[in-house]
Structures are given as structure tokens and as C-alpha cells.
Amino acid sequence: MAELFAVAVITILAVISPGADFAMVTRNSLLYGRRAGVLCALGIALGVQVHVFYTMFGVGLLIAHAPALLHGIKLVGAAYLVWIGWKTLSAKPMPVGKTADDSSGRHTLSAGAALRMGFLTNALNPKTTLFVVSTYTQVVHPGTPLAAQFGYGLFMSVTHAAWFALVAVVFASGALRRSLLARQQMVDRVIGVILIGLGLALGFARLA
Numbered sequence: 001m002a003e004l005f006a007v008a009v010i011t012i013l014a015v016i017s018p019g020a021d022f023a024m025v026t027r028n029s030l031l032y033g034r035r036a037g038v039l040c041a042l043g044i045a046l047g048v049q050v051h052v053f054y055t056m057f058g059v060g061l062l063i064a065h066a067p068a069l070l071h072g073i074k075l076v077g078a079a080y081l082v083w084i085g086w087k088t089l090s091a092k093p094m095p096v097g098k099t100a101d102d103s104s105g106r107h108t109l110s111a112g113a114a115l116r117m118g119f120l121t122n123a124l125n126p127k128t129t130l131f132v133v134s135t136y137t138q139v140v141h142p143g144t145p146l147a148a149q150f151g152y153g154l155f156m157s158v159t160h161a162a163w164f165a166l167v168a169v170v171f172a173s174g175a176l177r178r179s180l181l182a183r184q185q186m187v188d189r190v191i192g193v194i195l196i197g198l199g200l201a202l203g204f205a206r207l208a
Helices: 002-016 020-032 034-056 059-064 067-089 111-123 126-139 146-171 174-181 184-204
Strands: none
Touching: 002 126, 002 146, 020 034, 020 067, 020 111, 020 146, 020 174, 020 184, 034 111, 034 126, 034 146, 067 111, 067 126, 067 184, 126 146, 146 174, 174 184
16 A cells, blocks of 8 residues: 555656646647647557556666666657657748638647657656656565556556646637637747757756
8 A cells, every 4th residue: 555655646746747748738739629639648648658568577677777778768759859849839820710620731630640749758758767667666566466566557657648638628728728829829939949948958968
């Protein structure tokens, strides 16, 4: 019971802290609507499972203690965030009278693309690697049943999905979204700068 409580507290605190996942869900919810935001949240939850599985099979410890490998993951993840940020920053404004749900131009996002963006944002984030690895190494002990270990990983994913789905619903809500889309060019610039900034911060961060 103490293990579950520790995993729950650590996970909730990690999930609600703003970061790349939050910025990506906000971006997709504002530009493409609730569906895209929720699918992005599900992608993030799937990304968490990548970290959980390799941690449970011991690869997470190798990554955590192999600086070159972790550095490579960090650079790929940073480059991805910068690329998405630049695409957002340089996107053309929405034509007058159209909404982000229209079926033309960049204002459509397929279910697969939304899911993939969430998945890659989380799976390529080495900070999630360290979060999952450190949680398992500090909380899980040799006597912890395998089913419980899988359960902790499932809890991490469900918590990510629930929180970011809520974020998607909030930012895709009618009044707030209409207000922000009325200032779309400014919103694009702010989100683009945030994503690029997160990417650069991740790229230059020391993950010791």
C-alpha cells in the first residue's frame, strides 16, 4: 500500500508540472479541436508505456547509466520539439470566417497524426525516462509482484491520459477557444516559441 501511495504521489506531481506534453496538447486542442487534443493525450499515455516496459526489463537502468545513449535520446527529442515549434511559429494565419475544424489546409489533423505527436513527444523525452526509472528503482523492490509492477505502469499511463484529456477539453472549450483563435497569430507565436524554448532547454539541459 505504501508503494502504491508513493507511485501515485510522484506520478501526479510529475504529470501536472508544465512541460512539453502540456504544450503539445494545448497546441493541438487550440488549433484542431478537442478530438485532436484528446488523441494527443492518449498518445502521451502510450509513450509512457515505452518507458515503463524498458524500465521493467532492465534497459531503463542501462539508459540511466549510459550518458551517451541518454544524450542521443535527449537530442532527438529536443529536435522534434523545435521542429514542431517552428512549424507552429511559421504557420499561415487561418482564413477569415474559418475555424480549426474546417477540412482545408493545415487546420485538419488526422487521428493518427495527433496520436503520433503525443506519443513521440513523451517517448522521446529523457526526463520521462528518468522519472519512470527513478520511480521504479526507488519504490519497487525485488519482492514486488510482477502484476503490481505492471499496475504501477498502467496507473502512470492512465494518470497522464486523464490529466491531458482534461487539459484538451479545457482549451478546446467553445468560449476560450474562440477567444484565443481570434488572436490566432499571437497564439501561434506564443506556442511556437514555448515549444522551441522547451526543445532548446531540453537540448542543453544536464540530465545527471
